[in-house]
Each structure stands twice: as structure tokens, then as C-alpha cells.
Amino acid sequence: MCYIAEGRSGACDRYANDNGQLVRLDPLKILEHTEASGGDIVPFLEKEWDGEIVPGKDGFITAIGAGTTYPDYKPAPFIVASEVDGIDMITVVTEGIFSYCGVKLKIDTDRHLGEECAPVRSGGEVIGHVTTSEYGSQMLSIGGVHHLTGGSKKEGRLTCSTMLALCNGEEVALEIDGGAKLQVQSGKAPIINGNSEERMRVGCGSATVGMFAAQWKGLVDEVVVVDDHITGVMSEHQAGKVIGWEPTGIRINGRRSTPGRYFQVAEPGTGWGGTNLQDPLAILGTFDARIARPGLSLLMVSTTGEHAAYFELDEELLPVQKEMPDRLLPSVKRIEDNCEPALTSVLFMAGAGGSLRSGVTEHPVGLTRSVQQSLTYVSCGGAPVYIWPGGGITLMADVTRMPKNAFGYVPTPALVAPIEFTMRAEDYRALGGHMDYVMPLQEALSGKTGKQNDHILTGRRGVATPSDSPWPTRANAYPWKGTS
DSSP states (O other), X not given: OOOOOTTOBOTTSSEEEETTEEEEOSOEEEEEOOSSOSSBOXXXXXXXXXXXXXXXXXXXXXXXXXXXXXXXXXXXXXXXXXXXXXXXXXXXXXXXXXXXXXXXXXXXXXXXXXXXXXXXXXXTEEEEEEEEEETTEEEEEEEOHHHHHSSOHHHHHHHXXXXXXXXXXXXXXXXXXXXXXXXXXXXXXXXETTEEOOBOOSSOHHHHHHHHHHHHTTTOSEEEEEOSSOEEETTTSHHHHHTTOOOOOOOBXXXXXXXXXXXOXXXXXXXXXXXXXXXXXXXXXXXXXXXXXXXXXXXXXXXXXXXXXXXXXXXXXXXXXXXXXXXXXXXXXXXXXXXXXXXXXXXXXEEEOHHHHHTTBXXXXXXXXXXXXXXXXXXXXXXXXEEOSSSSEEEEEEGGGSOTTOOEEETTTEEEEEEEEEEEHHHHHHTTBOGGGOEEHHHHHTTOOOTTOSSEEOOEEEEEOOTTSOOTTOGGGSTTTTOO
């Protein structure tokens, strides 16, 4: 029900009015088998195109640029038939309008970004929250229907625009109440309080002690790996015990878990090992005079190797910082070398509801059951998705595996995301598919559109599949592999 003036585009920038014809502005994206790692391989074509421009007989029509089913009575824009290893297949292609959608951000860092459930803001509006951290990563949940439609118009607009930018690979500025300021972009290192993160931790403090215990034996009397979650102490740790590490009389200010493992040594923060410490000695108590001795050497290091310091006990058994000995430098460097690069991962998550499913079949619950039974393979822009168990079709996709600018929006506000359903022709027929609207793949590749479409396409563009992405119509994506 949008009004688009002659020669202008609509509010969503997806459609335009060209002499009274509704035109989908973005080109239809077609996946191609290729050795390339990704990127556009066929130039954008205006208005008309030559069917030979996109080569190959096994291209995959993605939903990017295809158009949508709204209003929901009509079949999806493309319902395409192909043959794979002698099996007749159907792929149903549509751009889904998702009000129930969000973005999960995995930010590789030990630094404390904010308390769990702390609000995450964009442009001053709350658009999400901090959720439970994972091993070496902090997690944010962005969007969701309550932020899109349950708050003010400004909150909805900023939620939608932030998710759109994240899903399309753009950099976004976020701020966490009582926490950090972030600049995040899919596939890039996060920038936290103005500093670019370089690496994620090799393990927790306990794991780091276990991994490098044998390499430190004989080089230093004690090692403490400082970590916000589990700080490791070599002489008490089982790894140290097994290789014959002598007690040092060290005492740690924290809650002792199992031997050599301490919780709550400090508050979370952006300092040593994800704590708020700038001075690691703050976690040490008084050494046991019955065991400790002057000259005892101590290495304190963080789980990324970013922080490291060397100490020796003086005559009063107090640690005094000394220059790092050359013998210990390789071990600190080895921690750094075993850390993976810090990245920001953006995962699009959405639920495919009844309106979208009706464009696939006249019996929408049949599609849900077919997906749950793995008879139907779901992809987003040709990229694989994870289907959550339980009811409905709840999916999650890594946006870096999708073609660039795969997402759009509508002013509802809601995101528009590509989604494809691929299955055997006999399974599509059985679930009540729109068989009268099926068109051969070659016709779709040559530029033909479905008779159900009320818009025309501006053009099409071939894109290479990432080298690690499975081909959507491969037989081994289905439980009937090897059968006809």
C-alpha cells in the first residue's frame, strides 16, 4: 500500500515506479559454482539481459532481488525446477519480511563489555542487551520484535537500521549502559573503547597453565595466569603436580575452586585477563614463610599474552618486579601465537512465519514439518543456515557467507532477508506446493519471471559461492541421499 511517484523509489529503496511498472531495484543474485572465494563475477545489467551472460546449467536462484510474496495470497516470486543427479528438485525463492528477527553478536574478547542484561544502545535508543558470555567471547543480542515494534517509533527505526547495517557488513557504533563503547563490523576486529582488539584468549587461566606447564618447568618457580573467570596457579594445579612442580607458598585472593583454580580474583574489566586490574599483584596474598624463600621467581601473564610481568621475592618475601628474562620471552610469545585473531561475528536469526510459508505451499504447516524432518533444505541467499529444534522454522545464518547487501527493510519496521526452500519435487507436491507456478531453472536463468509476479526485475548478477559453503541442491543435504 505504498505510493511511489513516477520515476521515484519507495521508502524501502527496494522498489521503484518506472512508467507505471513496479520495478525491483536490486539485481536478482544467482549463485554459481566457482573456484573463487566469493564476490561478484558478472557485472550488473540494466533493464534487459542476455541469457548467456550467466553461464552454467546448475546456477542457483537466490532470493536476493527476487521480490516478496506480500500480500500473502500469492505464490513465491520464483518456484524453480532443476535436476540433480537424476533427481527432480524444486527451489522456492522469496524475500521474507521478518518482524520477528534479531542479530546475535559474538565479539572475540576477554574484556568486560557490560553486565549481563545491560541495555545496548544505538543513537541513544535501547536496541538490545548483553547476554551470557562464551569461551573467549562476549555476546550481545540485538533487535527482536519488542524493540522493532513494541517501543517508540525512534526505537523501532534505530533497531531496524542498526540490524540492517550489521547484516550488510557495515560498521556500527554501540554503547552499553555502564560498560564499553564499541565499533563492530562483521568479519572485522572489534574496537573497544577506541582500541582495536587483536586476539582472543588461548584458554582460561587454568587451561593455559595446563597447556604450557611442561614448557615453563625449570624456567621459573611459579606461574600465575590471570583470568577474570578462572585464574590458574601452576604449583597448585594438577598439571604442575603431575610434572613435579614444587610448592611455592603462594596465596591468591580469590575463591578457591579445585587446586590451582581460583574464581573471583577481581572484578570484570578491561585490564589483565578481562579483570579490572592494572597491577596483577593485587590478587596475591602474603606468601607462606614456611615454604617461600627470597629469590623465588614468579611469572604473571594474561590469557592472551598481552600482559606479562616477572617478579622475584625479596628478603621479606615481597614480590619485586624485574625485567623479563630472555628465557621466558618465548613462552609469552607462544601464548600470543596460539591465540586466534579477534573478530566480530554477526548471526542473523529469524522465525519464518505463516505468511512467508503460504508463498511456498497452500498447507503452511506441511512446510514446517518438512523442514523439521530435513526433507526441505533452507538457505539464506544460498548460504547454509542452522535450524533450531522445536516448533516453527527458526533459523540462524552467518551473514559473512551471504552475498553482499543481501538484506533490505520495510518501514514497518522489519528486515527483509532472502530465504530459499529446496526439496525433491515429489516432496513439494506432497506438502501442497504451488505446482502450477513451477518454472524450469533454465528459463529462470535466461531472464523469465514467474506469472505470479506483479513486478519486473531490473537485472541480475552472478555471485561466486564461498569455498566453504555447501551447494544448496547437493544430495547429501537430505536424508534420502543415495535414493531416488
